[in-house]
Amino acid sequence: MGARRRAKRGVTIVDVAEALGVAPSTVSNALHDKDIVAPRTKARIMAMAKAMNYEASAAARALVTRQSSSVGVILPDFANPVFNEIISGLNSILVPAGYATLVASTANDGRTCKAAIHAFVKRDVDAIVVISQCLDIEETAQLAGCGLPVVLVHRTPADWQTTHAPSSTFDYVGMDNTGGVYALVRHLADLGHRRIGFITGPKQSSAACERTRGFRDGVAALGLDAAPELVADGSYDFIAGMRGARELLSLPQRPTAVIAANDLMAFGTMDVAQQMGLSVPKDLSIVGVDDVFFSAFPMISLTTARQPATEIGESVGERLLERFSDEALSPIAVTLPVEIIVRHSTAEAPSRVDPGSPLSTDNLEAYLASRWKPSTIIVA
């Protein structure tokens, strides 16, 4: 039935103390390098501890200090590689400092998310990092109520605050979405594009809104065509990109460039362009935001604004370390700069705008879905 008792027994602090004829408390102090211990004693203890291969028990320490030296990370889903990069950056800071990372996915579901927070709190994590679009009032309250340091990634506390909590002491780490897209607009304007389309991310995401704002700001500042039909609603996935692209490219006077709020939608746009017989970048320039792994592929070679994912993770890690050593810190917001990576999906605006061949399919949704389906699955 129940799990068998583990036989393993390690060397305890008492063992070390007895071996040396000193008190456990002295050993503890020495191991923590407290100045109160005499240098000679400290040296003896250190040596003996090493010789006996002493390892402090994380559980015992956690019980008394109420700190587990671990932080919980909540992701919306495991599928998006960009979260890995963030965790990688986070770990690069936290692991050397003796912390471990617990990960959980919300699967974009409130209940799962709440359960994850719950599980983390129960395990006495020292902090919670949230990279999730789907926290609601309840989860926010739960998070605020547990009294732990919380860092929000890609979601501004302001957004959070106005949407949900009356006041929040959460830290924020994100990227310069507005500036990134603005720079993208300028890049295209420099290439002579005057009529640029934009496919937005989901409206509930503050980061997506910032990207849209960067577009509008750029268009206004550079005096480009600001026709409202040049902004299409999207939602960060490939299909949304296809849908948005189809809308924009079917316009009576189609844009000569399209900015998608993320790379995935830019890929969708590429696909539609190709189907309409538009060659990229000769007939149409396409750019995205994020710089996912595949954007660098020669066959894709997408111009994009790079999300500094690793740096975001590192920044979160550093901030956490700060908070651990000084709990009184007031919340901060870190906005990391982005780089524009110019590849081969952008070029000078065409002198003559070829409308392209209209998409033949009537039932777009079914058509889009069918483009994903393999024709056969053979069970080997």
Add this chain to the structure above:
Amino acid sequence: MGARRRAKRGVTIVDVAEALGVAPSTVSNALHDKDIVAPRTKARIMAMAKAMNYEASAAARALVTRQSSSVGVILPDFANPVFNEIISGLNSILVPAGYATLVASTANDGRTCKAAIHAFVKRDVDAIVVISQCLDIEETAQLAGCGLPVVLVHRTPADWQTTHAPSSTFDYVGMDNTGGVYALVRHLADLGHRRIGFITGPKQSSAACERTRGFRDGVAALGLDAAPELVADGSYDFIAGMRGARELLSLPQRPTAVIAANDLMAFGTMDVAQQMGLSVPKDLSIVGVDDVFFSAFPMISLTTARQPATEIGESVGERLLERFSDEALSPIAVTLPVEIIVRHSTAEAPSRVDPGSPLSTDNLEAYLASRWKPSTIIVA
């Protein structure tokens, strides 16, 4: 300096006991649903615990039971999305059972890997899952020495054993690499291909060797062209795919189909084919193994043998749960079946074999590297 003491104080088991006027041990027993407790008492305790919002302290429990209800996962790197899928599957089993997952990356480095194992053991993880190509003798010994259940993913214990450890009690979970590639060969043979090229994975990986064997077995069994020059050495990355493809497609009599040992190399092959003016799948069929996210993209639409990553994770989780309830279990090896996903990168063999235009570049390496480089990086 040091971390401030956390003020938080939760409801303890003693609190619940006092509120009811019973003994802590009875509460403990009731909460564990032990039959020894009278049904009425049990009900009262359960109710009160819920009412008081009681949460067991993981640390206290871990201290006495020597089990932390957590498992450590070691990945080679955080970049590969397939590992996420595995973790996702693992969590879907482990989290409902009350376990948490700790992740660490070896960054393909022995020292980091050792440190990760060490950190896990110190934290009393109940098991370690290793998804890593880079464990060496030392790490293996370390792993075997800590007396914890260990599950190897994508690396057979046999391989492990002959290469490193004299004996191993590790479980293994992987996929049917041989059968998958065999099925791929048959699929191509059914389409009329007789001369098929293969780009291998890294030779030190047992999984890669199995894939190569699947190819050779298929070619032999189906009586296809078994010329040795049809097998090119690769290493699982895009550049290796390009290199291998260039080698195979420059053959005096080029193959009409190429199987790459993974999808990334298949993408590299697509890229080279395109540059040589070969149209896929009309002139050349291309297949991979893994079915990464991008393989499903309409613009790629790669025929491939799907790696059952989620299922692998689930299988690992289930196995772990089994071992937790019965430590005496002898090690097992689970090989999960693969599916062949037929998309649009494969078609009937061409009746006439167009050699394609030879790649113009002399210095292939420099050329390959340059294909990746963005022309400009603009710091916004």
Add this chain to the structure above:
DNA sequence: TTGAAAGCGATACCAC
């Protein structure tokens, strides 16, 4: 069936 008490291993406080 329930209760009392002894740890688990480390920390922290207070004497000495």
Add this chain to the structure above:
DNA sequence: GTGGTATCGCTTTCAA
């Protein structure tokens, strides 16, 4: 500086 010892919250004998 160092040594005793209570304590963290839970599980687990062993008695009643």
